[in-house]
Amino acid sequence: MYVVAEKEIAGLMTPAAAFEAIEAMFASMASRKAYNFPVVREAIGYEDALYGFKGGFDGAGLVLGLKAGGYWPHNQKHNLINHQSTVFLFDPDTGRVKAAIGGNLLTALRTAAASAVSIKYLAPKGAKVLGMIGAGHQSAFQMRAAAVHQFEKVVGWNPHPEMLSRLADTAAELGLPFEAVELDQLGADADVIVSITSSFAPMLMDGHVKGATHIAAMGTDTKGKQELDPALVARARVFTDEVAQSVSIGETQHAVASGLIAESAISELGAVVAGLHEGRGTAEVTLFDGTGVGLQDLAVANKVLEIAIEKGIAQRSKSDPSGARNTPARRNRSGRAIR
Template sequence: MPKLAIVPEALCPELVDEDAAFEAVSKAFAAMAEDKASNFPVVREAIGHADALYGFKGGFDRAGMTLGVKAGGYWPHNIDRGVTNHQSTVFLFNPDTGQPSALVGGNYLTAVRTAAAAAVSIRHLAREDSRVLGMIGAGHQSAFQMRAAVRQRHFEKVVAWNPHPEMLPRLAETAKELDLPFEAVELDQLGAEADVIITITSSFAPTLLAEHVRPGTHIACMGTDTKGKQEVEAVLLKAASVFTDEVDQSVTIGEAQHAIAEGLVDRAAITPIGAVIAGLHPGRASQDEITLFDGTGVALQDLAVAAVAVERARERGVAQEIEL
């Protein structure tokens, strides 16, 4: 009899580390570029209760035979209840029969797969001699981003800025764990020093401006995943070579939505990062080129890391199995 595997949230950090997430997300992006996988239209709505946003992201990876959906969203008052604001669960299905195959806690996996996407962009687009990592944002996701990023280049220092400076000690502690010097700086200094910049905020107005960014910088914009959100000045996308996880999402809910609306960037000029991974695009063209990755977050990332969690949970005998 088919069985449904349940992998609770608490087990996921033990099952999927940064390296496993990186590998899973890389494969999903490559499958997308090779037309072997596709994401379904995103549903994301205010539910009219608890100020919450709730939605669904689904997709099917024919290369990895992974079919499923992530359901969840953002409950801004959860912090007062001692619960994480972002809540999600991944449901996997047997692509041959449509029967449910797994139910996986999605909170940690969302964080680690988002960081993995930024790390993938650093691996394939940042200059090899990148030594200073710039962080804009100091929320829950920021520590995941730093840990994943430092696995891709030999960074020697972290510089950071946050609209609420009192939150920066979180990043300072993470840098200390990674044995990296840390400095809180203003945005102009961050741009002057950083070879790689990760933005991970929930901003609806640009903080990083074109004048802050020097030639040769790689920028991973990881916070914009909804209409209206914006982390960087739209003209910066005109100055950069723009890559993304999925073009459709980039131009509608990602950082590119503003540059497209202002006529600064043409959709055809935006390249899926999977094309670089699969060897269909050369990636960075020169040392002075500014590269920008618009990480909007796609369902196939969630499904890929959830599939890894299920596989490892079953191998270790820690998945809860229920007969259908």
């Protein structure tokens, strides 16, 4: 079994590599060659922690596994981030564990990559201004990943204005001017809007958004969370990573529950990636409801394992007597052998 430690991930995985992995996974999901397993998420009754599992199988890339982890809200006292996870990959031929890979940074990268894929396929033609709602830890990853599109300016809003320096610093890193604005101006000026907050009440209202716009709603991943006005969701052409999850814990849960949209009106982003859906078409507003699925975690974990093996960074567990030498080589999407 290989081990790729959390401390190695930053030196191995780039936003571009994450984008490539997530884009391919979306296409596999649309072609029904990949599917997610039911999510397990439980309050464990200790340290106010939420713990669970997300897993799946990609029959195209032959990737099988799960991400185990959750949210520990008091981790600051341990000098750790609140989200902790590890990805386990298994050999689909034998069921033997293939790798254990640090999942904290990978989770941030895959979430941002999913947003970036939606921007590539759904942003209005000639989009120049990126709007950012939220200035937490994930916001910097989102902005860096969004740079797959050539924006000329970033505008941002956060419920706690003192945190906006993170957005300003990230925009400067990307060589883009940044302006702090109110939500009505953000909705009017931005061609693409990324929302990444932990809100339980709508912030971006229908009346805020003017003209051709794409919205990547990335913060709502739990029942009750909400970032957008349901009327705005109803006005948009809606896409998601997985429809069942979108209507149960994603941004569309509120519009569906209110009867403003039907579940059948929600399309998979993967269908656009695979060329099975026209995408934006003539819609003025498009929405990607990014809820986060296990296959995304597996895609980036498998990619980082490939890179780690090629660079000689992946560590071999001493408890694995057979090692990779006795396992037939597998081929990934790029044709490289993975043992």
